[in-house]
Amino acid sequence: FQDLDEIRNCVVNSHQGSLIYLRDLAEVEFGYEKLNHRTRFGAKKMPRKEGGGHRSIFIGISQKAGLNVLATAEELTPVIEKFKEELPDGMSLELIYSQPTTVDKRINGFINNLLQGILLVALIIFFSLGLRSSIVVAIAIPLSLAIGLGFVDFSGFGLQQISIAGLVVVLGMLVDNSIVMVENINRFLLMGHKRREASILAASEIGWPVITATLTTILAFVPIAAMPDKTGEFMKSLPLTIIITLTVSLFIALTFTPVITSRLFKEPKSESVGVKGFGRVLKWVAEHPFRASLSVALKRPGLTLFLALVYLLGSSWMFRYVAVSFFPKAEQPNLMIQATLPEGSNLDRTNGVAHYIESVLDTIPEVKYYATNVGHGNPRIYYNVFPRRFDMRFAEIYVELYERDNEAFETLLLRLRDEFDNYPGARIRVKEFEQGPPFDAPVQIFLTGDDLDVLRDISSDVEGFIRELPGAINIENQFVKTNTELLFDINKEKANMLGVPIIEIDRTIRTAITGIGISKFRDKLGEEYGIVLKMDHGKEFNMDELDRVYVSSLSGRQIPLKQFVDVKLQQVPSSISRYDMERTAEILADVRSGYTLDEVMDPVLEALESYPLPVGYSYTIGGELESRSDSFGGMANAVLIAVISIFSVLVLQFRSFKQPLIVFLAIPFAFTGMVWALLITGNSFSFTAFVGLTSLVGIVVNNSIILVDYINVLRKRGESLTNALKMASETRLIPIVLTAMTTIGGLLPLTLRGGSMWAPMGWTIIGGLLVSTLLTLLIVPVTYKLLVKEVVEK
Numbered sequence: 001f002q003d004l005d006e007i008r009n010c011v012v013n014s015h016q017g018s019l020i021y022l023r024d025l026a027e028v029e030f031g032y033e034k035l036n037h038r039t040r041f042g043a044k045k046m047p048r049k050e051g052g053g054h055r056s057i058f059i060g061i062s063q064k065a066g067l068n069v070l071a072t073a074e075e076l077t078p079v080i081e082k083f084k085e086e087l088p089d090g091m092s093l094e095l096i097y098s099q100p101t102t103v104d105k106r107i108n109g110f111i112n113n114l115l116q117g118i119l120l121v122a123l124i125i126f127f128s129l130g131l132r133s134s135i136v137v138a139i140a141i142p143l144s145l146a147i148g149l150g151f152v153d154f155s156g157f158g159l160q161q162i163s164i165a166g167l168v169v170v171l172g173m174l175v176d177n178s179i180v181m182v183e184n185i186n187r188f189l190l191m192g193h194k195r196r197e198a199s200i201l202a203a204s205e206i207g208w209p210v211i212t213a214t215l216t217t218i219l220a221f222v223p224i225a226a227m228p229d230k231t232g233e234f235m236k237s238l239p240l241t242i243i244i245t246l247t248v249s250l251f252i253a254l255t256f257t258p259v260i261t262s263r264l265f266k267e268p269k270s271e272s273v274g275v276k277g278f279g280r281v282l283k284w285v286a287e288h289p290f291r292a293s294l295s296v297a298l299k300r301p302g303l304t305l306f307l308a309l310v311y312l313l314g315s316s317w318m319f320r321y322v323a324v325s326f327f328p329k330a331e332q333p334n335l336m337i338q339a340t341l342p343e344g345s346n347l348d349r350t351n352g353v354a355h356y357i358e359s360v361l362d363t364i365p366e367v368k369y370y371a372t373n374v375g376h377g378n379p380r381i382y383y384n385v386f387p388r389r390f391d392m393r394f395a396e397i398y399v400e401l402y403e404r405d406n407e408a409f410e411t412l413l414l415r416l417r418d419e420f421d422n423y424p425g426a427r428i429r430v431k432e433f434e435q436g437p438p439f440d441a442p443v444q445i446f447l448t449g450d451d452l453d454v455l456r457d458i459s460s461d462v463e464g465f466i467r468e469l470p471g472a473i474n475i476e477n478q479f480v481k482t483n484t485e486l487l488f489d490i491n492k493e494k495a496n497m498l499g500v501p502i503i504e505i506d507r508t509i510r511t512a513i514t515g516i517g518i519s520k521f522r523d524k525l526g527e528e529y530g531i532v533l534k535m536d537h538g539k540e541f542n543m544d545e546l547d548r549v550y551v552s553s554l555s556g557r558q559i560p561l562k563q564f565v566d567v568k569l570q571q572v573p574s575s576i577s578r579y580d581m582e583r584t585a586e587i588l589a590d591v592r593s594g595y596t597l598d599e600v601m602d603p604v605l606e607a608l609e610s611y612p613l614p615v616g617y618s619y620t621i622g623g624e625l626e627s628r629s630d631s632f633g634g635m636a637n638a639v640l641i642a643v644i645s646i647f648s649v650l651v652l653q654f655r656s657f658k659q660p661l662i663v664f665l666a667i668p669f670a671f672t673g674m675v676w677a678l679l680i681t682g683n684s685f686s687f688t689a690f691v692g693l694t695s696l697v698g699i700v701v702n703n704s705i706i707l708v709d710y711i712n713v714l715r716k717r718g719e720s721l722t723n724a725l726k727m728a729s730e731t732r733l734i735p736i737v738l739t740a741m742t743t744i745g746g747l748l749p750l751t752l753r754g755g756s757m758w759a760p761m762g763w764t765i766i767g768g769l770l771v772s773t774l775l776t777l778l779i780v781p782v783t784y785k786l787l788v789k790e791v792v793e794k
Helices: 004-008 069-085 099-129 131-154 161-174 176-190 195-225 230-235 237-264 277-287 289-299 301-321 347-361 406-421 452-467 492-497 502-513 543-548 597-610 623-654 658-663 666-681 687-716 721-753 755-787
Strands: 011-015 018-021 038-043 334-340 367-374 394-401 427-431 443-448 472-477 482-490 516-522 528-533 550-552 558-560 565-573 577-579 582-591 618-621
Touching (some): 038 347, 069 099, 099 131, 099 161, 099 176, 099 721, 131 237, 161 176, 161 237, 161 721, 161 755, 176 195, 176 721, 195 230, 195 623, 195 687, 237 687, 277 289, 289 301, 289 721, 289 755, 301 666, 301 755, 334 347, 334 406, 347 367, 347 394, 347 406, 406 427, 406 472, 443 452, 443 597, 452 582, 452 597, 482 502, 492 502, 502 516, 502 550, 582 597, 597 623, 618 623, 623 658, 658 687, 658 755, 666 755, 687 721, 687 755
Antiparallel strands (some): 011 018, 038 367, 334 394, 334 427, 367 394, 443 582, 443 618, 472 582, 516 528, 550 558, 577 582
């Protein structure tokens, strides 16, 4: 067809020699598609005659995979500005959300944390080792970062918040190998060796222990990088960045550092030279209070281990008071409000609810602007929030605040939730953006079984349990809600007797009520339009109009529809979902601010355990608890794999099973340090804290490896067991404490300013490293004395 007239003049039949055209039976006109969603934008700066937002069109811009989001924004900004200038009067273009702005802000924050960490590490090295030693050690930082970032980029991970966080975590560890190497070279210089000879001897003595220590740290991160689930993919760039940069730092410590020291260092004229600043303090600590404490511990090894065991058990018992969470909030100055109405609600009713929400937002001074989508979800603006498709009973409002103050934000959330909880006829959910992989709701329970009535009763009871909990909000149970539907009960036997196909009855009913698409029309400009055939019944369908509907039989006879169709109303569930191919009632709820997920779910799980479920009916827990259990289970497997891998490497190095067990003593004491750090700072044991704990497995054994290896070296030189234990502990105290201080110094900026995402991980590593470092220097020698017998030469 070229135009509408050709459609109108289409011949459909003839009667008594006259042609019957389509225009004789129907009106053929352009019309609007059924309105299925509305969009509005409201801002304080925009003048409005009445409440609510202005009618608008939302435009979402996505970049191609593999491109730099900041470079894309730089190219796109002038295009947007030019478009704004060309808009006619009365129209404006407003930027609702810009991911490049958020990314730029986050990356700048992480880079600042990285630079501050580098400065802290450099200061620690300078005040501990002196100028020349600090220069040699500090050079390892930019070299390792530059080379490591090149390999990270080559592996497909760009510069983003997770990989930068990996750089901050590994920052303090980058210099560990160089510190140990430089300190050992200084020790040989003080013994009277020439610079070149001292570098060779130090590298030869400490080379394998350094390689083993770095390998154990790398092995702790390999299982995290190999985690297959969504959480593993989300965090993958962090362990990969750490593994690459640590490998580069090991190569630098074994090659570059000895070469530079052989040329840069001076041969000291006395033993006092070579120990600078804070290093002198550590040397005094090693020779006086530490020496005395170690002597007492070695004299009473059984009592020392007993006290350590008491501390270990007491600290482990305190873990029950540490809150457990999955991923923290996003801590951004924005939120999302979602309204869901009962099945069958039309767009106008949903729009009325959205207008009510807008009227509340207009009274809140903290709100900068909001974007409303009625009948459809907003465009995707956050990585784990996906837009909802067309749904006339759903409205979503994105709200941007002027700024975020955590206390004021929590107050605002409570105010909005209290306001919307009592709204009749709609579930209004105020949602704060969260980090981590997506899930439907923090609380999600699936009840499965065959009988719909039994499922309805069970779900009502479970919903009642949840509603009694003060920490549960936005409870939703669609299964107990019913809709009134129009049922066309076709008498198939009568239809067959009259020669009317069932499919023809179905097509006629659809045409009469909603209309059916029959073809496409393309105009001269190439625009395509759907051709819809439907009965003209004004704005709304009326049941009486079915009296005018006829169905064609195979013989061409017109038979009234009501001859073989009974029309009646029936109640049906608003939705029937399936879980593992079984009929399911799904219950959703959010967690109120100030409550943890466990405080809500623990009583629910107790109630479900004691609930008398009929045979054939069961429940499954989903939501955040399921995601957390899966991810924590994956992390537990990662820890187990790391421990086995590290133990295997240590057995190969020490050629013993006892000495790797001595080295592993640092791990449980690192756990106690994590417990106290989280308790004192008020942080929860989140997924990132679990990553920190896994990291500790590889980090804290390094000190023990260096210490045990040097004890073995001294024993081979003929020292007695007790002397070897004392000399090794005093000699290795300085490098062990310095490497711990540099790791802590590198992590401090991210821990203090990285927000709730990274603070648990930072405090986990800092607390575990502090406690394990202090106790390792005492417990390792004591345990060594008990497990390894002194060889007496005959």
